[in-house]
Structure formats: structure tokens, C-alpha cells
Amino acid sequence: MNSYSNQQPVVGSLQKSPELIEVQIDGIIGPTHHFGGLGVGNVASLANQSKQSHPRAAALEGAAKMDHVASLGVPQFFLPPLVRPNWDFLVRCGWIDSKQRFDRSKQADALKRCADELPTLLSAAYSSSYMWTANAGTFCPGTDSVDGVSRLVLANLSSSLHRGMEAVERYQQFSDLLRGGENVQVCLPIPAVDPLRDEGAANHMRFAAPNAGQSSIGLHVFVHGSGTANSGGLSFRARQSSLASHTISKFLRLPTEQTIFAEQSPKAIDEGVFHNDVIATSSRNLFLYHADAFVNGECLVREIRTKYETLFGEPLHLIRVDAETIPLHEAVRTYLFNSQILSLPHGGMHLVCPAQCEQSAAVRELIGTWVADARNPIAGVSYVHLSESMANGGGPACLRLRMDWPIGWLTSRAMPSLAKYRWDERSSQKIKDWIERFYSERLVFDDFQRIDFADYVTLAVREFPFQA
Ligand code: SUG
Numbered sequence: 001m002n003s004y005s006n007q008q009p010v011v012g013s014l015q016k017s018p019e020l021i022e023v024q025i026d027g028i029i030g031p032t033h034h035f036g037g038l039g040v041g042n043v044a045s046l047a048n049q050s051k052q053s054h055p056r057a058a059a060l061e062g063a064a065k066m067d068h069v070a071s072l073g074v075p076q077f078f079l080p081p082l083v084r085p086n087w088d089f090l091v092r093c094g095w096i097d098s099k100q101r102f103d104r105s106k107q108a109d110a111l112k113r114c115a116d117e118l119p120t121l122l123s124a125a126y127s128s129s130y131m132w133t134a135n136a137g138t139f140c141p142g143t144d145s146v147d148g149v150s151r152l153v154l155a156n157l158s159s160s161l162h163r164g165m166e167a168v169e170r171y172q173q174f175s176d177l178l179r180g181g182e183n184v185q186v187c188l189p190i191p192a193v194d195p196l197r198d199e200g201a202a203n204h205m206r207f208a209a210p211n212a213g214q215s216s217i218g219l220h221v222f223v224h225g226s227g228t229a230n231s232g233g234l235s236f237r238a239r240q241s242s243l244a245s246h247t248i249s250k251f252l253r254l255p256t257e258q259t260i261f262a263e264q265s266p267k268a269i270d271e272g273v274f275h276n277d278v279i280a281t282s283s284r285n286l287f288l289y290h291a292d293a294f295v296n297g298e299c300l301v302r303e304i305r306t307k308y309e310t311l312f313g314e315p316l317h318l319i320r321v322d323a324e325t326i327p328l329h330e331a332v333r334t335y336l337f338n339s340q341i342l343s344l345p346h347g348g349m350h351l352v353c354p355a356q357c358e359q360s361a362a363v364r365e366l367i368g369t370w371v372a373d374a375r376n377p378i379a380g381v382s383y384v385h386l387s388e389s390m391a392n393g394g395g396p397a398c399l400r401l402r403m404d405w406p407i408g409w410l411t412s413r414a415m416p417s418l419a420k421y422r423w424d425e426r427s428s429q430k431i432k433d434w435i436e437r438f439y440s441e442r443l444v445f446d447d448f449q450r451i452d453f454a455d456y457v458t459l460a461v462r463e464f465p466f467q468a
Contacts, residue, residue: 020141020208020216020404022283022343023075025177026066026423027136027399028431028464029059030081030128031439031457032448035392038124038162041236042393043272043332051391055128056439058388062131062399063432065384066423069352069400073345075410076423077177078431079133080468082169083461085125085454089165090114093121108451115449124162126448126457132394133401134277135163135200136170140252141404142183143216144206147253149183150406155200156189159239164192176468177421180414182406190247198244201401202275205282207304208404209312210377218404219308221260222249223276223294225269236269240276258311260303263295272332277397279331283341283349285312286377288319290331317376326362334363338395340402341378348379354395358383420466430465438463 037049070076087107091098096110114122130136135155142150154171157163167189175186190196207219222245225238242261249259264276273279273293280289287304294300301318308316321331331337339353351370357363370378384396409415438460440447447453 019407020143021075021407021410022402022404023077023410024069024340024342024400024402025077025079025133025421026062027079027131027133028081029055029062029131029389030084031055031059031460032084032126032443033058033128033131033388034123034126034443034445036120036123036127036162038120038127038129038160039274039393040159040239041269041272041274044391044393048391050445053443054388054441055443056435056441059435059439060432061384061386061388063428063435065352065386065396065399067428068382068384069340069342070423070428072342072350074342077418077421078423078427079170079173079177079421080464080466081128081461082130082166083458084128085111085122085448085458086165089125090121095121104451107454111449111451111454115445119445120161122448123445124165127162129160129163130166130170131389132398134202134398135275136166136401137174137189137200138198138204138248138252139201139401139403140206140220140254141216141218141406143406144218144220144258145253146255149185149253150181151185151187151252152178152403153187153248153251154189155198156192156196157199158192158194158197159199159237167192173468177417178415179417180412181409182412182414187251190244190251195241196244196247197239197241198248199240199275202277202398203240203245204248205276205280205287206404207282207287207308207316208284210285210314215312217258217311219258219260219304219311220249220252220254221262221282221304222246223262223264223280225264226266226295236272236274238264238266238269239274240264257307260300260307262300265292265295265297268292268328271328272393273328274393275398277338278335279328279337281337281339281341281397283343284377285314286317286319286341286349288337288341289321290326290328290337291320291322292328319370319376321366325366330360330362334360335390335395336363336367338397340396340400344379349377351378351381352396353381353383354390355383355385355387356390427466434463434465
């Protein structure tokens with residue numbers, strides 16, 4: 001076994017692709033979407049624990065966001081929901097014997113006992129957290145890696161009880177999505193152990209030249225939390241470890257001059273910044289960040305700027321938001337930095353912000369100044385309602401994995417699954433019909449202990465119109 005035993009066979013020949021296109025891949029919000037209070041350091045999830053959820057409205061909100069992004073001319077894809085409850089998880093936690101896992105009366109008994117005795121585990125087994133696809137993994141196009149191979153490394157999500165189970169199923173889905181792709185590997189997560197806890201693209205930013213045709217390389221910034229617990233007696237634990245970020249950068253075969261590591265401010269983590277994408281974001285030549293996001297923030301920004309200008313010979317647009325303008329807690333409440341920055345096909349960038357940003361006068365005005373300022377690439381803004389996902393700490397950018405694909409993939413006949421998972425008018429309508437048919441309007445924790453409910457939500461996912 002060599003040191004890259006996690007590596008999958010390379011498909012196709014080694015060839016650098018000259019041009020990349022940014023695509024968005026959203027996870028469909030599942031029929032068991034609920035408020036389990038499971039999000040580590042996630043203040044919205046903790047505050048809304050046990051409230052009644054609205055799975056149908058949640059899934060339709062997610063679908064409306066995809067409709068909107070696709071209508072802007074941006075390539076939009078989706079991933080099917082996963083089957084929940086996750087019986088493998090319940091077997092491994094000892095609630096049902098593996099030989100009896102298909103026995104309905106044993107299942108019914110397991111659900112009831114787990115609900116009574118360790119409800120948190122049952123909530124995790126039913127979680128729809130796979131919907132936040134930004135945490136699925138970290139992608140690097142072959143244009144950036146020293147061996148010219150594009151890689152997606154799935155995230156182990158080992159900080160969270162309910163999220164650590166997503167990776168294997170997501171690995172299968174991404175392998176299907178990218179099947180036949182030239183020179184690409186979908187890779188299993190790095191080991192799911194505490195020192196290697198990895199949260200995927202939510203803690204990663206890729207900077208690039210302003211126009212895709214100019215230069216295809218990228219500058220990668222990996223963001224991690226502090227080593228152990230937060231300093232100063234603070235309460236939330238960092239989800240991404242430094243060792244995981246370094247391991248992923250090596251796995252992706254990135255050259256040192258295209259890699260930067262940054263540390264999240266413990267104070268920000270403690271105010272609910274459980275992922276970097278809650279407080280900073282980027283796209284190509286734009287860096288949008290809160291002044292209190294990082295340890296030694298100004299030093300980091302200088303490093304990013306210097307490396308960027310050396311690599312691309314172009315200025316980097318920096319937009320810094322100070323605490324006096326938007327305090328950390330307001331940034332977290334409105335999820336301003338979790339807006340999606342889209343590069344539109346005819347030029348310019350467009351922000352897709354949570355409706356909470358529009359409802360805050362200070363944030364709305366600030367966004368207005370960015371749009372009006374012709375010196376930065378932001379040309380427009382729209383606001384989307386994601387009330388159910390937001391109540392679990394998931395904004396527009398959490399719901400999607402952004403990937404810079406070689407442009408040829410979009411028309412490649414060798415990649416049949418891309419058409420299957422493309423979000424267009426036809427798939428959108430079929431999926432919305434399926435949501436209307438199967439999703440309940442309201443859901444509370446007690447539903448989880450009913451075997452007929454478990455059967456029903458399992459059937460719903462099996463009837464999803466676009467299966468792998
Ligand atoms: O991991 N919420 C998710 C939200 C993920 C947001 N993603 C990004 N920032 N990219 C999380 O904390 C809450 C589930 C619950 O409480 O039931 C949850 O998992």
C-alpha cells in the first residue's frame with residue numbers, strides 16, 4: 001500500500017484543461033428535515049432544537065433557490081436525498097441486531113427504545129443534514145494540482161454525531177455524477193478521527209484570475225480552528241483541524257506557492273462561526289471577509305493579496321466588513337457571508353443573499369453600496385427565502401458545493417450522469433411534484449418513533465425520480 005492508498009484510478013489521459021467553469025451542486029432537502037439541535041457550535045441549530053419543522057416548505061425553498069440560480073445562466077446540478085432513518089447507523093449503535101435489521105417488528109421496537117432512551121441518536125439517524133452540500137468535500141481542478149488530476153476529497157465530518165455518516169453515501173453519488181470524467185478522482189475521506197476532523201469546502205476558498213480564459217490556476221486558502229478547545233474558557237470547539245487542512249492540501253497535490261493556511265478567530269467561533277463560510281467568502285478575484293474572522297487577520301489578508309498578485313499579475317478586490325458596521329452576531333444572524341457569489345456567463349458577479357440580509361437595514365444598505373461601487377465585480381443582488389434551512393444554520397452557500405470544472409465536461413458524452421443530475425425546467429418540475437406528493441407539511445420528533453413514518457420517508461426517497 002503506498003501513501004496514496006485512498007486514491008482512485010485516474011480515468012482518461014493526463015491533459016491540462018485550459019478553461020474552467022464554475023458549477024453549483026445542491027443537495028435536495030430531505031423529507032426528515034427537522035430541528036435536532038445537533039449542530040456543533042451552530043447557534044441557530046441549538047436555539048431551534050425540538051421546534052416543529054416544515055419539510056415540504058424546506059425542500060421547496062431549496063428548489064426555488066436552484067430555479068433562481070439556473071435562471072441566471074449558471075450551471076446547476078442536484079444530488080438526490082439519502083435514505084433515512086439510517087439503519088446501518090442504528091445497527092452500529094446497537095439498537096437493532098444486523099440480522100434483524102429488516103424485521104419490521106424489531107425495527108419498530110428499536111425506534112421506540114431509541115426515542116425513549118437516547119433520543120439524540122434517533123435524531124441523528126433521521127437527519128437530513130446531507131442537504132448542506134458545501135460540507136460534502138473539497139474539490140481541486142486538475143489545472144491547480146502538480147499532477148494535473150482533478151480531485152474531490154469527501155469530508156469526514158467527524159466533529160458531528162449526525163454528519164459523520166454522510167460521506168460514504170455521498171462518495172457513491174459523486175462517483176456516479178463524475179463517472180467517465182477525464183482525469184478526475186473521487187476520493188474517500190481522510191480517516192474519521194478527531195485530529196483529522198474535516199468539514200469540506202465550507203473551510204476552503206479558491207481564488208483565481210478574473211476571467212476564466214486568462215489563466216486556469218487557483219490559489220487555495222484552507223481555514224482551520226485552534227488546536228484543542230477554544231482559548232479563554234470559550235465554549236465551542238473548532239470543527240476543522242489544522243492537521244486535516246494540511247492533509248487535504250497534500251492530498252490535492254497543491255504546490256506550496258498556491259496554498260495558504262488560516263486560523264479562525266476563537267472569538268468568532270464562539271459567536272457561532274462554526275464554519276469559515278459563515279464569516280468569509282471569495283470568488284475568483286474577490287475576497288469578502290469580516291475583520292474579526294481570523295487570527296492575525298490583516299497579516300493573512302496581506303499574504304493572500306501578495307500571493308494573488310504574484311500569481312495573477314492583477315489586483316485582488318478586498319471587501320472588509322468591520323464590527324462597527326456589522327457586529328459579528330449580526331453577521332451570523334443574517335448569514336451575509338454565506339451569500340452565494342455567482343460569476344455570470346456574460347460577466348460580473350451576482351450575490352444571492354438570504355432574505356435575512358434584506359430584512360436588516362444595516363446589511364441591506366451595505367450590500368447596496370457594494371452593488372453601486374463599480375470598482376468591485378459585484379453587479380447585482382437577489383434575496384432568497386430559506387427560513388427552514390437557516391433555522392438550522394444553513395444559508396444559500398451551505399446548500400451547494402461549488403466546483404470549477406473543465407468546461408468540456410458539460411458537453412462530454414463520456415459523462416452520462418451530468419444530464420441526469422442537471423437542474424433544468426424538466427427536472428425541477430418533476431422534483432417539485434415529488435416533494436408535493438411525499439413530504440409532510442409538519443414534523444415533530446415524536447413522528448420518528450413510528451414505524452409507519454420510517455417506512456413512509458424511506459419509500460419517499462426510494463421514489464425520488466432521478467436515482468443513481
Ligand atoms: O453542520 N446544521 C449544519 C449546517 C451546515 C452549514 N454549512 C455550512 N456552513 N457550509 C451543521 O451544523 C443542524 C441539524 C440539526 O440540528 O438538526 C445542522 O447540522
